[in-house]
Amino acid sequence: MIEVNELSKSYGEVVAVEGVSFAVGKGTILGFLGPNGAGKTTTMRMLTCYLPPSGGQATVAGFDVVEESMEVRKRIGYLPETPPLYLDMTVRAYLRFVARIKGVTGPQLNGRIDDTMEKTGIAHHQNTVISHLSKGYKQRVGLAQALVHSPDVLILDEPTVGLDPKQIIEIREVIKGLAGDHTVILSTHILPEVSMTCEKIVIINGGRIAGEGTPESLIAQLKEGEVLRASIGGPGQEVLSMIRAMDGVIDVAVESGGEEDGVFIITSTPGTDVRDSLARQIVDGGYALRELRGLDMTLEDIFLRLTTEEVKA
């Protein structure tokens, strides 16, 4: 549905986005993850035909964003970082205006507006002037604006910013409900949001893509090894050197503990499971095994690793 090929954008000397490529299939939700200033908004603005790319190409539904911008614009709904609201209009009048300039006409118009207001939970505020709404409701009106013409592709720039936790959950449910019929790209710097709503993730940092894939594949790709957490009763130094000497163990770190008890974080080569042999050795050595479990790498770890240091080749 969306194909991005070596897309770049520079503002004078400043390079905002450089050589970004990715593809999104129909009906998927793609999470666009990156720290502030990474180039998320710039990339989205190029996809929505607001900014021309300095280099590379992007197509939406098979139409080029530069050459066939009108066709692209018919097919996208876009929620910018600050919702583009006319504050002196009522919610209904505003959605009516947006629907009309998006090409919804005649008998469908009122039906579309009602549906969208229902979906985003703003129907009971339809005659309120937008400037009187709270930030959360303004954000919803912004989302409604992007949805009102039922576009194939939705591009949402930080859709949950400024909402309270309950509203965030509601908006996420709305977005999840859109998958299947709509292709969605949403940007965020909130990690749980991505793991909860998105099927695919693109991590962007410093204008370049730092990682791409499903949450699981990203974890597998970046795992340096299997990680175990073990709580062992026994003289700390002895236990440490025993574990170090084991086959397959790359690294051992002491999380807490001292002379008698210790909690150790053990990293072993990928694909090996040292749990059985570790347990045997501990028992053989006369120590007490209190806890032993595998640690999963979280999205947080991946994000930090990808955005704070150079990716290891």
Next chain:
Amino acid sequence: MGNFLAVYSKEMRSYFVSPVAYVIAGVFLFLSGYLFRSILMQFNMICLQLGQRAQQMGGGMPALNLNEMVVTQFFAVMDFIWLLIVPMLTMRLYAEEKKTGTIELLMTSPISSVQVLLGKFFACFSLYAIIVSLTMVYFLILEAYGSPDWGPIFSGYLGYLFLGATFISVGILASALTENQIVAVLLSFGILLMFWLIDWSASFAGPTAAKILQYVSFIEHLEDFQRGVIDSRDVVFYLSFTFFCLFLTTRVIESRRWRR
């Protein structure tokens, strides 16, 4: 067409739900009403004085022309008030969209920038035409007590429509250049005043330059209308000026798309 109407009605609504239209119409009508009254009182006094003199010295009352002494006078001062008012009508048209980010909605919707521009232009022009036509009441009052020649009045108003279109196009261009409404107002004042006073320097310029300077002056072309002359040269001047400014505006707005 649908897109044009959507933008047009949105802009009209925005003028009338905010105090803008009412305040501007109110201030303008108050000022122009005050001026009209003053001009009328002055004419009244002159009539009285001449009548007294005719009585004392004998002889007839000189023929006083109502059009020359009231209508033309009134038009001459009203021109200048428009120069002050129109930039206030146009200042927010693009500047506000840029400031609040709604321009992003317009630019990413399947609507051409010409449709947006025409919607905004005609909304502003309609409001202008409504306020201008309200001043016709003054001439109805004149009709009740005297017998003005309606020909030059109508052609004068026609001239105002052309002048208004030109002013609005300049104001819209200024508004498209900035996201600050104060800057937009000052910029349009500057441009309008420049073209208002430009024929002044014609008196010191060489013969060719003087002709050019006179031609581009807003006032020169308006005087014909107010004398009752509808000259196609004047119409062409105002229309081409308007088109040129509107064309520049579309270029300014579109420039975002080709500035790589």
